[in-house]
Amino acid sequence: MNFKLSEEQELIKQAARDFAKNELLPGVIDRDEKQEFPKDEVKKMGELGFLGMMVDPKYNGSGLDTLSYVLVMEELSKVDASSSVIVSVNNSLVCWGIEKFGTDEQKEKYLKKLATGEIIGAFCLSEPEAGSDATSQKTTAIDKGDHYVLNGTKNWITNGGTAAVYLVIAQTDKDKKHRGINALIVEKGMDGFEVGPKENKLGIRGSDTHSLIFNDVKVPKENRIGEDGFGFKFAMKTLAGGRIGIAAQALGIAAGAYELALKYSKERKAFGTEISNHQAIAFKLADMHTQIQAARLLVYQAAKDKDNGDNYDLSGAMAKLYASQVAMETTVEAVQIHGGNGFVKDYHVERLMRDAKITQIYEGTSEIQKIVISRSIIG
Numbered sequence: 001m002n003f004k005l006s007e008e009q010e011l012i013k014q015a016a017r018d019f020a021k022n023e024l025l026p027g028v029i030d031r032d033e034k035q036e037f038p039k040d041e042v043k044k045m046g047e048l049g050f051l052g053m054m055v056d057p058k059y060n061g062s063g064l065d066t067l068s069y070v071l072v073m074e075e076l077s078k079v080d081a082s083s084s085v086i087v088s089v090n091n092s093l094v095c096w097g098i099e100k101f102g103t104d105e106q107k108e109k110y111l112k113k114l115a116t117g118e119i120i121g122a123f124c125l126s127e128p129e130a131g132s133d134a135t136s137q138k139t140t141a142i143d144k145g146d147h148y149v150l151n152g153t154k155n156w157i158t159n160g161g162t163a164a165v166y167l168v169i170a171q172t173d174k175d176k177k178h179r180g181i182n183a184l185i186v187e188k189g190m191d192g193f194e195v196g197p198k199e200n201k202l203g204i205r206g207s208d209t210h211s212l213i214f215n216d217v218k219v220p221k222e223n224r225i226g227e228d229g230f231g232f233k234f235a236m237k238t239l240a241g242g243r244i245g246i247a248a249q250a251l252g253i254a255a256g257a258y259e260l261a262l263k264y265s266k267e268r269k270a271f272g273t274e275i276s277n278h279q280a281i282a283f284k285l286a287d288m289h290t291q292i293q294a295a296r297l298l299v300y301q302a303a304k305d306k307d308n309g310d311n312y313d314l315s316g317a318m319a320k321l322y323a324s325q326v327a328m329e330t331t332v333e334a335v336q337i338h339g340g341n342g343f344v345k346d347y348h349v350e351r352l353m354r355d356a357k358i359t360q361i362y363e364g365t366s367e368i369q370k371i372v373i374s375r376s377i378i379g
């Protein structure tokens with residue numbers, strides 16, 4: 001339970017903090033307003049090693065632990081949750097999934113480029129009728145000997161328009177239900193693969209969310225991840241780690257809003273004194289600080305569990321459930337502390353409040369986290 005950061009972890013945290021302040025902050029309001037993907041910023045994050053943080057250096061990764069990754073996620077998310085979700089998907093879903101379960105050839109061909117950010121990846125599980133109920137896959141991957149033929153539609157895919165590599169979950173054998181599902185690596189540009197229009201979103205507007213359409217896309221068999229029928233297990237195992245990244249994102253959004261609210265409360269005066277001197281405001285700050293620290297401990301615990309090779313299904317679900325709740329509550333209070341200024345874009349807290357909501361929805365809604373947690377404790 002020792003969460004004292006090593007010197008290296010402190011340096012990584014500081015590097016992410018500096019990057020967020022110097023590179024992400026200047027354009028963040030504009031990108032949010034225009035729904036603009038942070039192309040240059042993603043390139044720079046690749047150069048800093050933020051896009052393949054846990055990948056083995058032999059595949060061009062940074063070879064760091066999960067705790068270092070969540071430190072970076074927290075710092076980036078304090079400023080720009082749109083950029084941090086790109087980092088999260090590439091690291092915990094795409095790179096981790098290929099490194100853990102992919103073949104040597106898949107790692108050589110895809111992971112080396114994904115880890116440096118030369119290309120980015122997307123993780124494609126959700127469908128119009130299969131979100132929380134991910135077993136109801138309608139997308140099919142029919143086995144044709146040396147290749148699969150992929151048909152169907154995926155919804156809400158982060159990095160949908162910008163990715164070059166897509167991990168697509170699809171049903172091969174309906175009779176085998178979730179044991180008949182496969183995970184395939186699909187490349188942008190394969191015949192019959194079309195990217196749908198970009199979603200116009202409440203939050204994380206700088207991230208790029210699209211539906212994807214597959215019409216008789218021929219995917220070579222060597223692009224399947226794992227054994228035949230491993231796809232559903234692959235998705236669940238990958239998402240279990242992904243949740244730690246999203247929990248860290250939620251933590252960062254909360255901490256970013258809290259830092260802004262604390263600063264503002266010491267500058268803004270009402271009734272002849274700084275508003276932080278009014279107990280109603282001071283107590284809000286006390287609650288925020290306490291809840292954020294509790295969330296941080298849960299996130300660090302989940303990261304440590306993963307690094308130690310322990311089971312992190314429960315700790316990851318608890319971290320995501322709680323951190324996302326804290327993100328929502330803290331950002332609402334941060335807007336309140338800013339008064340009217342909280343309601344306009346220049347002060348950043350309204351964006352953080354809008355961004356916070358998604359952390360209760362993607363990579364398993366809060367209700368789904370409670371199912372994971374209750375099953376784990378009840379048995």
Ligand SMILES: Cc1cc2nc3c(=O)[nH]c(=O)nc-3n(C[C@H](O)[C@H](O)[C@H](O)COP(=O)(O)OP(=O)(O)OC[C@H]3O[C@@H](n4cnc5c(N)ncnc54)[C@H](O)[C@@H]3O)c2cc1C
Nearest residue numbers: 123124125126131132133156157158361362363364365367
């Ligand atoms: C911006 C954004 C980015 C996303 N990125 C990706 C991505 O990159 N890849 C990807 O595959 N998906 C992605 N998603 C999809 C996301 O993971 C799903 O939206 C989410 O899992 C919920 O699924 P759903 O929208 O179908 O809601 P539903 O599953 O229809 O749920 C609706 C409501 O019912 C509740 N509910 C459902 N089942 C139960 C139950 N058994 N018990 C209690 N309550 C239940 C849910 O908690 C929710 O409140 C993204 C979504 C968004 C909005």
